[in-house]
Amino acid sequence: MLIVKKQTQKRLASIVLMIMVTGILTACNTSTATTSNGSNKEEVAEADGFAMGTVILQKVYGANGQATIDETMERIKSLEALLTFNAPEGDIYQLNDNAGKKNVELDPVTLKIINKAQEVAELSNGAFDITIGPIVKSWGIGTEQERIPPKEELQKLLPLVNYRDLVVGENSAGLKKAGQMVDLGGIAKGYAGDEALQIYKKNGIKSAFINLGGNVVTLGNKPDGSPWTVGIRNPRPQDAASGQQIVGIVTVADKAVTTAGDDQRFFEKDGVRYHHIINPHTGYPAQSDLMSVTLITDSSFNADAFDTAVFVLGLEKGKELIQKLGGIEAVFITTDKKIYVTDGLKGNFKLHDESNEYQYNE
Amino acid sequence: MKKFEKIIAGVILFLSFVSIGIMMFSKSNAPNSNVVIKVNDKVVKEIPMNNSSESKIYDFNFNDHIGQVELKNSKVRILEMSRDLCPNGICSKTGWIDKTYQSIVCLPNKITITIQGGKEKGDEIDVIP
Numbered sequence: 001m002l003i004v005k006k007q008t009q010k011r012l013a014s015i016v017l018m019i020m021v022t023g024i025l026t027a028c029n030t031s032t033a034t035t036s037n038g039s040n041k042e043e044v045a046e047a048d049g050f051a052m053g054t055v056i057l058q059k060v061y062g063a064n065g066q067a068t069i070d071e072t073m074e075r076i077k078s079l080e081a082l083l084t085f086n087a088p089e090g091d092i093y094q095l096n097d098n099a100g101k102k103n104v105e106l107d108p109v110t111l112k113i114i115n116k117a118q119e120v121a122e123l124s125n126g127a128f129d130i131t132i133g134p135i136v137k138s139w140g141i142g143t144e145q146e147r148i149p150p151k152e153e154l155q156k157l158l159p160l161v162n163y164r165d166l167v168v169g170e171n172s173a174g175l176k177k178a179g180q181m182v183d184l185g186g187i188a189k190g191y192a193g194d195e196a197l198q199i200y201k202k203n204g205i206k207s208a209f210i211n212l213g214g215n216v217v218t219l220g221n222k223p224d225g226s227p228w229t230v231g232i233r234n235p236r237p238q239d240a241a242s243g244q245q246i247v248g249i250v251t252v253a254d255k256a257v258t259t260a261g262d263d264q265r266f267f268e269k270d271g272v273r274y275h276h277i278i279n280p281h282t283g284y285p286a287q288s289d290l291m292s293v294t295l296i297t298d299s300s301f302n303a304d305a306f307d308t309a310v311f312v313l314g315l316e317k318g319k320e321l322i323q324k325l326g327g328i329e330a331v332f333i334t335t336d337k338k339i340y341v342t343d344g345l346k347g348n349f350k351l352h353d354e355s356n357e358y359q360y361n362e
Numbered sequence: 363m364k365k366f367e368k369i370i371a372g373v374i375l376f377l378s379f380v381s382i383g384i385m386m387f388s389k390s391n392a393p394n395s396n397v398v399i400k401v402n403d404k405v406v407k408e409i410p411m412n413n414s415s416e417s418k419i420y421d422f423n424f425n426d427h428i429g430q431v432e433l434k435n436s437k438v439r440i441l442e443m444s445r446d447l448c449p450n451g452i453c454s455k456t457g458w459i460d461k462t463y464q465s466i467v468c469l470p471n472k473i474t475i476t477i478q479g480g481k482e483k484g485d486e487i488d489v490i491p
Contacts, residue, residue, distance in 0.1 A: 018374055057489070230487070
């Protein structure tokens with residue numbers, strides 16, 4: 001039936017045309033559907049770095065993502081050299097080395113961090129105290145030397161813990177007593193987070209996050225316009241051999257989220273957990289009613305500076321401090337597995353607890 | 363258009379939507395995920411996830427040493443290393459991970475193990491502080 005009428009030819013032609021058109025439309029649809037979840041097809045760079053005693057994860061969207069990540073990592077490493085008490089050329093090493101002897105000239109960044117730490121110490125009645133150095137060293141938690149120090153040793157070291165003995169001037173600072181030591185472990189990463197954010201913004205980045213060992217800073221929304229989904233860790237995963245489990249989720253944009261918990265660095269002996277957040281008044285890991293606290297606020301510096309204090313203070317006093325400060329929201333997880341959130345999070349926080357062991361009363 | 367052509371057009375359109383649907387559905391039963399092992403932020407090994415219940419063990423190099431990971435049931439874990447290589451054993455104590463927001467980290471050796479790709483619905487967490 002090769003000879004076809006003209007009319008049938010026209011019909012056939014239009015059918016073929018329709019098939020082609022729908023074929024093209026279908027192909028376009030499916031290629032959109034198979035685009036990665038960053039639907040803007042924006043370039044993304046990711047990296048794990050190691051600095052400040054922890055792993056630093058960066059995820060940056062934009063054409064200059066990798067360059068931005070590299071620049072940020074470099075800045076973090078130079079901050080580490082300045083602020084760690086291990087590096088002999090660094091400020092903190094010099095400060096500690098001259099305890100009881102003389103004041104030491106310090107970099108403006110070091111002074112900024114120390115001043116903030118002192119402010120937090122005052123506001124929290126010493127629940128956060130950067131002169132905790134000798135005690136931290138004595139416990140060695142997270143190092144190969146971790147141990148339970150003998151009581152007599154702690155009693156001898158405790159008088160050295162006193163933020164009032166750290167005298168801060170315009171360009172210098174000094175520790176009054178020999179043997180005193182400043183440790184910025186509880187605040188340096190938070191400061192670094194804010195600097196990272198500045199670098200991202202300077203480079204025109206609109207969407208990114210960084211996680212400096214528990215200090216998360218988010219910039220903007222994700223490329224698809226949705227906020228970042230941040231998980232709140234389960235401090236007692238039922239299956240202890242099962243990665244990081246979560247108990248809840250918050251969504252944020254342009255916020256810092258920091259979690260301080262007794263599950264980050266610890267060792268167990270005879271069924272007792274010894275974690276890394278030392279109570280400056282007792283010299284022992286803080287025994288508050290909290291297993292973890294997560295702070296959400298604009299500044300990563302503030303989030304890190306205050307989360308240790310809030311953890312040590314416990315639920316009631318911690319909440320009071322946060323309310324006094326303003327601009328900070330929090331998720332508390334108590335030792336009896338209850339979750340509390342501040343008012344500003346009530347519409348945001350979602351329980352997401354596979355273990356089914358936690359209670360969240362809105 | 364003649365009625366015949368309208369019917370054909372309708373059938374073709376219907377079939378194309380059906381095929382879009384099929385393709386989108388099978389996209390969400392995602393392509394297999396990968397286990398990514400990095401040492402000092404350089405990828406040293408990428409392994410397709412093992413979704414079977416038969417355990418598979420792989421070696422990887424770090425700093426002139428050899429580490430091992432075990433893959434099984436869509437999960438991965440790092441196997442314990444000697445104390446002199448890995449003093450605190452935090453990485454092996456982490457246990458099995460199976461989500462893209464989880465990670466296994468050995469700080470002293472700068473090893474990170476993560477899972478990439480194969481995101482399922484509801485597994486949409488970006489980061490955990």
